[in-house]
Amino acid sequence: MIEVKNVCFSRADGSQTHTILNALNLSVPKAEHMALLGDSGSGKTTLLHLLAGLLQPDSGAVKVNGQELTRLNEHELAFYRRKIGLIFQHYQLLECLTVKQNIMFQHKLNFPTQNADEFDQLVDALGLAHKLSALPHQLSGGEQQRVGIARALLHHPHLVLADEPTGNLDLKRSHQVVQLLTELCRERQINLIMVTHSHQLSEYFQNVKTLKDGQLD
Ligand SMILES: Nc1ncnc2c1ncn2[C@@H]1O[C@H](COP(=O)(O)OP(=O)(O)OP(=O)(O)O)[C@@H](O)[C@H]1O
Numbered sequence: 001m002i003e004v005k006n007v008c009f010s011r012a013d014g015s016q017t018h019t020i021l022n023a024l025n026l027s028v029p030k031a032e033h034m035a036l037l038g039d040s041g042s043g044k045t046t047l048l049h050l051l052a053g054l055l056q057p058d059s060g061a062v063k064v065n066g067q068e069l070t071r072l073n074e075h076e077l078a079f080y081r082r083k084i085g086l087i088f089q090h091y092q093l094l095e096c097l098t099v100k101q102n103i104m105f106q107h108k109l110n111f112p113t114q115n116a117d118e119f120d121q122l123v124d125a126l127g128l129a130h131k132l133s134a135l136p137h138q139l140s141g142g143e144q145q146r147v148g149i150a151r152a153l154l155h156h157p158h159l160v161l162a163d164e165p166t167g168n169l170d171l172k173r174s175h176q177v178v179q180l181l182t183e184l185c186r187e188r189q190i191n192l193i194m195v196t197h198s199h200q201l202s203e204y205f206q207n208v209k210t211l212k213d214g215q216l217d
């Protein structure tokens with residue numbers, strides 16, 4: 001459950017202050033999925049970073065699963081971030097680590113062995129079982145993004161934030177990746193917010209919002 005109330009966020013731009021989010025409100029019920037559209041520079045990534053606890057608003061409230069992020073100290077925020085799954089456009093995989101090591105990276109390469117079944121199920125669902133020893137450069141873009149999804153989901157996040165996860169993929173692979181991502185989040189009852197520029201891909205989502213002039217439609 002996400003509740004954003006009257007959030008303002010601005011950035012200093014030389015001597016001027018540039019308002020990015022202007023009294024923005026958003027409510028996403030528990031386990032619901034939302035697609036976030038908006039022009040380049042409209043503040044989509046900024047909003048995801050506020051929800052991830054990576055940025056703090058100038059004013060207003062950001063509440064996720066009952067926790068008011070503006071009231072958390074650094075230690076509590078670090079703990080909160082461990083329950084967020086982040087997926088990026090450029091995958092952000094570590095080139096010197098294998099697929100398996102990249103997926104387990106959040107667990108410091110030490111995923112508890114009693115959860116081995118869960119790991120196997122996830123990599124199976126994502127069609128990565130036969131690629132676990134490969135290095136990222138040996139994978140296609142779609143495969144690399146599926147590694148990004150596995151890495152984001154393995155640690156049981158409450159909320160997955162995906163920032164243009166299909167930005168580097170062709171249409172067919174984009175559909176596959178979004179279908180998998182939405183299915184896996186639905187099975188696990190995870191809130192998902194996905195930034196996309198594609199109206200076609202937004203059709204996988206119950207809830208579609210557009211960011212414009214610092215507010216959501
Ligand atoms: N670190 C920063 N310092 C100063 N300004 C920034 C910084 N990051 C982003 N901005 C500005 O904030 C505004 C919103 O940026 P943001 O990255 O949230 O947009 P976006 O909607 O994600 O765009 P895109 O679709 O291109 O990814 C832009 O005008 C951008 O130039």
Ligand SMILES: [Mg+2]
Nearest residue numbers: 044045046163
């Ligand atoms: Mg962005």
